[in-house]
Amino acid sequence: MSKVFVNIGLSLDGYMAPEGMTMENPEYMGWGAKWGAMMSWLLKQQSFRENLNFGPGGETGPVNDMVRHTMERIGANIMGKRMFDQGEVAWPEEAPFHTPVFVLTHEKREPWARPGGTTFYFVNDGPESALEQAKESAGGRDVRISGGADVIQQYLNLGVIEELEIALAPVMFGGGRRLFENIREPAPRFRIDRVVDSSAATHLRYVRE
């Protein structure tokens, strides 16, 4: 049975993305440096480098094992249109998902298949339909709600997020897109499942109660 999970990097002050984040201009408001500081731990992991064809090398150990496990468990991704738009110009031709990706959008567009097994499907009839399609196509593996923040919030409010994995980095953005906003009552309930400690980020894993 597919699980529905979130796995993201978060700044200490609660932002998924710094203010001004647009792929066109990494200098704008210093967003590139901020985002890089939040995600630098990930870019160093051997399994992540391998996935992006960055070549050999990289850190091994519990954090790397965790990253590899996360990548291997994903059978389908769901993302918002803004995240897709940013990625469309930034991902390599072999997009780094290797699964079906369901994009929540009002735009009508034919599925877009990339080398390496990623196919983007554009879903016009809402998050519940996208989740249904993602589960069907995940082949028994899990469904990752990739982002952005507003999409994660929609799924939190639907009560369908079963696992919430947060890599909390010791950086402050001072502004941007908050992960936890617009949460409706009663808020979903989670318990702490495990914490993996490292100097670059604290890897928190919560499971729905």
Next chain:
Amino acid sequence: MSKVFVNIGLSLDGYMAPEGMTMENPEYMGWGAKWGAMMSWLLKQQSFRENLNFGPGGETGPVNDMVRHTMERIGANIMGKRMFDQGEVAWPEEAPFHTPVFVLTHEKREPWARPGGTTFYFVNDGPESALEQAKESAGGRDVRISGGADVIQQYLNLGVIEELEIALAPVMFGGGRRLFENIREPAPRFRIDRVVDSSAATHLRYVRE
């Protein structure tokens, strides 16, 4: 040399206090239950119970040792007027600080001494003056910025917070007083110092870089 530190409970969604928190009505908007869920781990610790004269018993172990260490290192507290006002009606006669407490306020008022060593001083000339007075009176021990959120933000923006200790509880408030808001650029920089893991809260400790 006195260190300046923060030690607070935080909800998973980043709030220090739930919406509607007023001592007069613990039922209002369910704030009492929310705050209780966030702080329940603390109320169970042996050292905390002892400090509030709750009687014998309580949990011992690494979390309890941490709470005891925190209480012992404090030579002076600084808090905002709203936190004082809430506490004035809620604390027992023997207020639980046992140190000088500097209250940031526009109100002029004579120092107010309580049994057990707590004396409240009302500071009218701003956070820097309060910090100076707190350091002078701390007798070489440390100065805790107690709260609320707006007072912690003022001291973060002054760049004087050397240690930031957060007990991150797996509860969502959905609204209230955010810890990290109004942080000015360049934001203060912290590194992860240590994490103490427990089922009720993740105890994160950051040290200024």
